Amino acid sequence: MPSTDSSSADSRAHDAAILALTLYAEAGDRPLRAIEALAALVMNRHRSGQGHWGQGITGICRAPFQFPCWNTRHPHHARLRAAAPGGAAAHSAQMELCHRVALRALAGALPDPTGGATHMHADDSQPSWSIGRTPVAEVGGLLFYRPEPAEARVRPRGPALALAV
Template structure:
């Protein structure tokens, strides 16, 4: 059984290993922001990361799933993800996303929830949004 830190690191690696350190950190920030504001997306690291259709790398049909389940600490990017997840678990990971709780890859289609008023910033190929409660700043 994987620890919450392992699941968070695998999620960051599976979603953003091609986006460098800041990209993986930003995915972990979204996980952390969702955990800090529990809701339909989960209440802890494990439930947030593995919520149905939330982080595509965990979807059964996603080609990244097999990769994230088999990656080891011999992969340098995964070592970075593990280190960042450890910092997240220790509440020592700065939030690069402006309190975002959603993101999407700009190279694909725009999700239905995308609204300008929720936009926070773009990091690499991912656009970050605060869509949850008070997402519009109210």
């Protein structure tokens, strides 16, 4: 019977590999601080305990519509394939850096420069969910957002009324 420690170590190694691939494909061409910030975002999602992000680190990284590099039709997917085992970038200095950042994040040794952010996008795009929201951090060309407090999401129940003067 395999030991629990071995399967736990295998799970951590798998999580580190998936997180490193995600970091490389989404931010590997950005400064170290941006890679660290993206890793912090993944850890913030993990700590939130909200199932819609996915289960565990691997689930969070691979959840549909979260990190485009896992979508086979997205341009970042080519970067992910190149960094995967056997790929041209698998042993590149930048991939090794992403792996070290992933290990630090999983060990809880990575500071969070995002202030608790769970959302991000590159500064050269503006997804619809970000319209009207203020980023809490900008790191290496990535904009980071925290969840809005529930009271800030109150929506009007009907159309605004004009007052006759």
